[in-house]
Amino acid sequence: MIADSIINALRSALGEGNFALHEPRFTGNEQRYVQECIASTYVSSVGVYVDRFEKELAAYTGARRAIAVVNGTAALQVALRLSGVQANDEVIVPALTFVATTNAVHYLGALPHFADSEETTLGIDPRALRDWLKSIAEPAGDAYRNRQTGRRISALVPMHTFGHPCDLEGLLAVAHDYRLTLVEDAAESLGSLYQGQHTGTFGLLGTLSFNGNKIITTGGGGAILTNDERLADHAKHLTTTAKLPYRWDYVHDEVGYNFRMPNLNAALGCAQLEQLPEFLASKHRLFERYQAALVDIDEVHLVEEPSGSESNYWLQTLVLSDAVADQRDAILQVTNDTGLMTRPAWRLMHRLEPYTECPHAPLPVAESLERRIVNLPSSARLA
Amino acid sequence: MIADSIINALRSALGEGNFALHEPRFTGNEQRYVQECIASTYVSSVGVYVDRFEKELAAYTGARRAIAVVNGTAALQVALRLSGVQANDEVIVPALTFVATTNAVHYLGALPHFADSEETTLGIDPRALRDWLKSIAEPAGDAYRNRQTGRRISALVPMHTFGHPCDLEGLLAVAHDYRLTLVEDAAESLGSLYQGQHTGTFGLLGTLSFNGNKIITTGGGGAILTNDERLADHAKHLTTTAKLPYRWDYVHDEVGYNFRMPNLNAALGCAQLEQLPEFLASKHRLFERYQAALVDIDEVHLVEEPSGSESNYWLQTLVLSDAVADQRDAILQVTNDTGLMTRPAWRLMHRLEPYTECPHAPLPVAESLERRIVNLPSSARLA
Numbered sequence: 001m002i003a004d005s006i007i008n009a010l011r012s013a014l015g016e017g018n019f020a021l022h023e024p025r026f027t028g029n030e031q032r033y034v035q036e037c038i039a040s041t042y043v044s045s046v047g048v049y050v051d052r053f054e055k056e057l058a059a060y061t062g063a064r065r066a067i068a069v070v071n072g073t074a075a076l077q078v079a080l081r082l083s084g085v086q087a088n089d090e091v092i093v094p095a096l097t098f099v100a101t102t103n104a105v106h107y108l109g110a111l112p113h114f115a116d117s118e119e120t121t122l123g124i125d126p127r128a129l130r131d132w133l134k135s136i137a138e139p140a141g142d143a144y145r146n147r148q149t150g151r152r153i154s155a156l157v158p159m160h161t162f163g164h165p166c167d168l169e170g171l172l173a174v175a176h177d178y179r180l181t182l183v184e185d186a187a188e189s190l191g192s193l194y195q196g197q198h199t200g201t202f203g204l205l206g207t208l209s210f211n212g213n214k215i216i217t218t219g220g221g222g223a224i225l226t227n228d229e230r231l232a233d234h235a236k237h238l239t240t241t242a243k244l245p246y247r248w249d250y251v252h253d254e255v256g257y258n259f260r261m262p263n264l265n266a267a268l269g270c271a272q273l274e275q276l277p278e279f280l281a282s283k284h285r286l287f288e289r290y291q292a293a294l295v296d297i298d299e300v301h302l303v304e305e306p307s308g309s310e311s312n313y314w315l316q317t318l319v320l321s322d323a324v325a326d327q328r329d330a331i332l333q334v335t336n337d338t339g340l341m342t343r344p345a346w347r348l349m350h351r352l353e354p355y356t357e358c359p360h361a362p363l364p365v366a367e368s369l370e371r372r373i374v375n376l377p378s379s380a381r382l383a
Numbered sequence: 384m385i386a387d388s389i390i391n392a393l394r395s396a397l398g399e400g401n402f403a404l405h406e407p408r409f410t411g412n413e414q415r416y417v418q419e420c421i422a423s424t425y426v427s428s429v430g431v432y433v434d435r436f437e438k439e440l441a442a443y444t445g446a447r448r449a450i451a452v453v454n455g456t457a458a459l460q461v462a463l464r465l466s467g468v469q470a471n472d473e474v475i476v477p478a479l480t481f482v483a484t485t486n487a488v489h490y491l492g493a494l495p496h497f498a499d500s501e502e503t504t505l506g507i508d509p510r511a512l513r514d515w516l517k518s519i520a521e522p523a524g525d526a527y528r529n530r531q532t533g534r535r536i537s538a539l540v541p542m543h544t545f546g547h548p549c550d551l552e553g554l555l556a557v558a559h560d561y562r563l564t565l566v567e568d569a570a571e572s573l574g575s576l577y578q579g580q581h582t583g584t585f586g587l588l589g590t591l592s593f594n595g596n597k598i599i600t601t602g603g604g605g606a607i608l609t610n611d612e613r614l615a616d617h618a619k620h621l622t623t624t625a626k627l628p629y630r631w632d633y634v635h636d637e638v639g640y641n642f643r644m645p646n647l648n649a650a651l652g653c654a655q656l657e658q659l660p661e662f663l664a665s666k667h668r669l670f671e672r673y674q675a676a677l678v679d680i681d682e683v684h685l686v687e688e689p690s691g692s693e694s695n696y697w698l699q700t701l702v703l704s705d706a707v708a709d710q711r712d713a714i715l716q717v718t719n720d721t722g723l724m725t726r727p728a729w730r731l732m733h734r735l736e737p738y739t740e741c742p743h744a745p746l747p748v749a750e751s752l753e754r755r756i757v758n759l760p761s762s763a764r765l766a
Contacts, residue, residue, distance in 0.1 A: 023424055030421050034647075038413050041406055043602040043651065044595020070453050070603065073641040099624055099635045106638055109492065212427020212645075219426040219645030220453065241482055248715055250729040252482045255489055255737045258456040262595075262602030264417075268426065268647065332631055346633040354638045 002299055002324050003331045009293040010340050010376065013286075018339035019377035022213045022315065025279065029271040037267035045240065047263025053270050054223070060273065061190075061198040063206070063225035065232035068261035068269070069239050072187040072209025072222035076104035078238050078259065079205035079224050080155060082231050083181040085110050089154040090146055090359060092180065094124045095348045095366040097159045100209075101185050102349050105157070113146070113153065114350045114360035117369055121306045122317075123166020124158050125365065130174050132361040137178055144178045149359060156180040160189035160199050162375070163215070163314030164306060168194045168202045183207070187222070190215050191280045191312035192305075200225045205235075210265075215279055215314050215380070216272035218265040279380035283313040286383035290316055290376065299324040313378070320372040331374055345373035385682055385707050386717045392676040393723050393759065396669075401722035402760035405596045405698065408662065412654040420650035428623065430646025436653050437606070443656065444573075444581040446589070446608035448615035451644035451652070452622050455570040455592025455605035459487035461621055461642065462588035462607050463538060465614050466564040468493050472537040473529055473742060475563065477507050478731045478749040480542045483592075484568050485732050488540070496529070496536065497733045497743035500752055504689045505700075506549020507541050508748065513557050515744040520561055527561045532742060539563040543572035543582050545758065546598070546697030547689060551577045551585045566590070570605070573598050574663045574695035575688075583608045588618075593648075598662055598697050598763070599655035601648040662763035666696040669766035673699055673759065682707040699759040708754045715757065728756035 037049055050068055057066035069075045085091055087109030093101050095114035105112045115132070118125040133153075137144040143152045156175045158166045168184075175182040186192075186200030187209035193199065200206030205228075210221035224235045242256025261269075291302050299321045305311035320328060328344060335342040348370050350360045420432055433451055440449035452458045468474055470492030476484050478497035488495045498515070501508040516536075520527040526535050539558045541549045551567075558565040569575075569583030570592035576582065583589030588611075593604035607618045625639025644652075674685050682704045688694035703711055711727060718725040731753050733743045 024426065026421050026424060026426075031418055034417055034421060035414055038409050038417060038651070041409060042595075043407065043409075044600060045603065071641045098633070099626075099639075100641060103624075103638055103640070107490075211641075212425075217427060219647035220428065220641075220643070241486075243482075248719065248726045250481070250727075251735065253736050255486055256482075257486070258454045258483060258594075258603075260603070262648065264602035264651065265645065265647065268421070336631065343631045344633075352634065353636050 002297070002327050003334045005297050006300065006331055007335060007338060007340065009297060010335070013289045013293040014377065014382060019341060019382065020379065021341045021343060021375060021377055023379045023381065024212060024217045025379065025381045028275045030268055033267040033271045034264065037264050043264040044262050045260040047266065049263045049266035049270050050261055053266040053273070056270065056273050057223055060276070061201055061225055063198070063201045064227040065225070065229065067224040067232060067235045067239060068266055069222045069224060069259045070261055071211065071220050072207055073100040073104055074257065074259040075207035075222035075224045076101065076185055077107050078235055078257065079183050079207050080104055080108055081238070082234055083155050083183050083204055085154050088151055090149065090151045091154060092129065092156045093349070094159050095350055095360060095363045096122065096161065096345060096369060097185070097349065098346055099349070099352065100187070101157060101159055102355060111151065112349065112355060112358050114358065114363065116361050116363045117366045118167065119365055119369070121164055121166045122161035122303065122369060123164070124171060126167050126170025126174050128361065133174065133178050142179065146359060153178065153180060156182050157185050158182070159185040159187070160192055162303065162317050163189045163192050163312040164303060165189065165192050165194040165199050165309040165311065172202065188214070188314045189312055191276055193310040195308050201227065204228065205231060210269055215283070215312050216269065216276055218261065218269035218272070221261050221265050221269060280312055282380040282383050283378065286378065287313045287316060289383055316376040316378045318374040318376055319369070320374065325371045328371060328374060341377055343375045345370045385680070385710050386714045388680050389683065389714055390718060390721060390723065392680060393718070396672045396676040397760065397765060402724060402765065403762065404724045404726060404758060404760055406762045406764065407595060407600045408762065408764045411658045413651055416650040416654045417647065420647050426647040427645050428643040430649065432646045432649035432653050433644055436649040436656070439653065439656050440606055443659070444584055444608055446581070446584045447610040448612065450607040450615060450618045450622060451649055452605045452607060452642045453644055454594065454603050455590055456483040456487055457640065457642040458590035458605035458607045459484065459568055460490050461618055461640065462566050462590050463487055463491055464621070465617055466538050466566050466587055468537050471534055473532065473534045474537060475512065475539045476732070477542050478733055478743060478746050479505065479544065479728060479752060480568070480732060481729055482732070482735065483570070484540060484542055485738060494534065495732065495738060495741050497741065497746065499744050499746045500749045501550065502748055502752070504547055504549045505544035505686065505752060506547070507554060509550050509553025509557050511744065516557065516561050525562065529742060536561065536563060539565050540568050541565070542568040542570070543575055545686065545700050546572045546575050546695040547686060548572065548575050548577040548582050548692040548694065555585065571597070571697045572695055574659055576693040578691050584610065587611065588614060593652055598666070598695050599652065599659055601644065601652035601655070604644050604648050604652060663695055665763040665766050666761065669761065670696045670699060672766055697761065699761045701757040701759055702752070703755040703757065711754060711757060724760055726758045728753045
């Protein structure tokens with residue numbers, strides 16, 4: 001039984017006990033910063049920790065600006081709006097992603113249009129996307145439109161799956177040729193580099209998530225990254241209800257959002273960010289430990305950082321060979337039963353009830369990956 | 384000069400020093416609960432404090448259920464969706480409100496339709512609303528539609544301005560007669576009672592806010608109140624990405640939101656809620672102190688809890704007589720210059736750039752109040 005071999009391998013890597021899929025680790029200044037924050041009474045939408053978290057995120061990622069918001073979904077919604085996405089546009093997103101990527105498009109009244117993945121990076125395959133666009137897109141004014149639906153295709157949202165950078169060079173070229181604005185969903189890839197540059201800084205805008213299951217957490221939170229000062233100012237304006245900076249008047253000049261990250265959550269984030277290099281090292285060690293433990297099981301492989309990239313290894317990912325794909329559910333069952341928490345890939349977006357009517361490319365690789373992926377316990381505390 | 388008399392009165396009530404409009408007070412178990420929360424590692428979307436905060440909110444308000452979310456705007460957006468508001472519907476909201484009330488309607492693709500206020504409660508005037516609907520609404524199937532726009536009018540959203548309960552009995556009768564679902568925006572009125580019953584529990588759903596400037600704060604946060612178990616379960620489902628409770632599959636059966644309140648913020652909220660009776664008493668004392676200090680200035684009056692209601696006195700509110708309305712800006716100027724933070728009412732919704740094209744009733748009272756309101760320093764710590 002392949003499931004038994006996998007359990008033995010995981011036990012040899014992790015030891016006995018129960019292991020969650022991903023747990024945060026608070027071994028730094030979390031308690032201190034949060035206490036200081038409460039003592040200051042500035043727990044809400046303004047405060048020194050929000051400003052500091054934004055500065056430190058920008059410095060860490062190399063983005064000119066970072067804007068802290070309530071979560072990664074909100075970050076992507078605002079980034080897409082700032083990228084020019086209009087109601088009834090189509091926006092290319094991967095079929096293999098968490099539903100938030102797709103929801104952010106929907107919230108703007110636009111339609112997600114699902115693209116296939118690469119086997120290696122798990123992210124959108126630029127060659128398959130180019131072929132698909134060649135067959136369905138036609139020039140219309142300054143943009144391209146989907147000739148099957150008549151709608152403008154306005155943006156491309158690659159997602160760095162489980163922390164592994166996708167083929168940004170290839171995707172930037174497709175975006176250029178089809179006049180798509182590239183907005184990166186880097187919710188899972190804080191700390192991951194593509195050709196030495198931080199994911200989330202290649203598109204016009206990029207977005208991060210600090211949900212409890214991410215490599216660092218603020219409880220709930222996210223951020224928008226951009227190198228464009230004007231867009232950054234606009235992002236801050238939109239995420240703080242678009243209120244004009246009058247001394248006392250309450251005037252809002254466009255429809256904004258209550259999306260600012262509270263200072264309390266930013267205090268936690270500042271402490272977490274200090275430990276990110278440590279977390280990255282732990283997660284890389286865990287990858288190596290899993291790799292050594294799994295090396296003799298021919299029917300599976302661990303997803304490795306793509307060539308030219310450094311991955312944060314957010315979620316360790318086992319991919320089954322076709323021959324044993326039908327044993328995925330058995331593997332999930334016995335691992336979870338024995339206290340080793342595992343999970344499959346997300347159900348592909350075009351098969352979720354609210355999105356079944358949305359346009360999509362042929363999805364052979366995403367459909368195959370969906371059947372073969374098993375995520376393993378991945379906390380930084382494990383190695 | 385009326386401004387000088389007001390400053391003298393405020394100084395006699397408050398003493399010397401600088402006074403913010405509203406500051407939170409963390410004199411209870413805030414540090415302890417937040418420390419415990421971090422130590423537990425459950426800082427994010429599940430945890431004991433979220434569950435406890437919801438239970439205690441329900442117990443305090445008398446609602447059957449409370450669902451904690453990221454902020455009051457999100458709470459209202461979800462409550463309106465659950466109340467059956469559809470894209471292109473019209474939703475009645477006060478012209479005199481914070482922009483969040485209006486934005487929540489807009490996010491659903493519906494149109495805000497602005498109603499006038501009462502001089503006494505500052506909330507929507509049921510008599511004026513009935514007259515207006517009589518002139519513009521016509522039956523259409525199960526609902527009424529605006530004959531000027533052809534759109535269905537589906538919901539009525541009273542807001543309890545600065546914490547003062549509006550005329551719920553009158554508004555419930557209008558809602559009944561015109562088949563409008565009543566959803567209460569109780570963002571400002573936690574602790575306020577109408578005929579002995581908590582605001583936010585009269586409509587099909589009601590919403591609260593725990594932003595930093597509110598009577599209790601979670602940093603950022605809000606809640607949905609309802610007596611309908613089915614709607615409560617649905618609210619929880621929608622605010623947690625509409626993920627079905629499978630053991631490991633990621634299946635979402637409708638378009639949901641990432642709106643859950645983090646446990647870290649709920650920990651703060653549990654500590655704040657314990658002190659709410661104290662805060663309410665302080666704010667009532669502050670009202671009495673202001674009232675005594677201002678009693679001899681004939682040109683102004685303090686807004687008092689409406690007859691039959693108990694107000695939380697969230698923001699103390701001075702209303703100028705018509706005769707001195709033109710001195711409002713001078714009053715704002717000199718009070719703020721001397722360290723007494725004051726503010727005017729919000730700019731009325733129909734005069735905000737994104738909403739100028741929306742339908743509205745005649746707004747004589749709201750327009751008059753907008754010119755005459757000055758909010759005073761209101762923190763619970765002041766008395």
